[in-house]
Amino acid sequence: MWLVRTTWIVRAVLVAYAAAMLLVVAGPWGHALNRLTVRLYVQFRYTWPIAPDWALPEHYGLLLNVLLFVPLGVGLALVTGWRWWQVCLAAAAASTALELLQLVLPRDADPVDVLTNTLGAAVGALVVTACVRRPSRRGP
Known part of the structure; x- marks a missing residue:
């Protein structure tokens, strides 16, 4: 019974996540997102000097793209x-659709985003694969 309730919750979160993704992609937040990456760069490079010398604000943008799709990988794998x-293929398709939507809006679309987003979904799916035991198809 707990699995049914958990699946319902994960589905609801996945739908909310998809709606939030569309809002982020379609909204006028490009400048705010750029400022966020620069703030993270300054924070980890100068305030808390833990970032490597070679890390640039662009690298933080790539990392944010990876992190943004981890929940999608987790949700798709669970639901x-x-x-x-298979989760990676679905995430790549979803990311490609979002990038195409950005071309229509017009916003900055980048094929590298598809790669980083897919990587994030792969991380999420692999975490689920490592944590959730599925019954073996083989006998005892």
């Missing part, structure tokens, strides 16, 4: 039971 590579 659908797909293997990690």
Whole structure:
């Protein structure tokens, strides 16, 4: 019974996540997101000097793209039971659709975003794969 309730909650969170993603992509927050990456750069480079010398604000943008799609990978893996590579294919398709939407809006679309987003979904799906034991298809 707990699994049914948990699946319902994960589905609801996944729908809310998808709506938030569309809002972020379609909204006028490009400048604010750029400021966020610069603030993170300054924070980790100068205030708390833990970032490597080679890390630039662009690298923080790439990392944020990866982190943004980890929840999608987790959610898809939990709700659908797909293997990690199936989640990656779905995430790549979703990311490609978002980038195409950005071309229409017009916003900055970048094929590198598809790669980083897919990597984030892969991380999420692999975490689920490592943490959730599925029954073996083989006998005892």
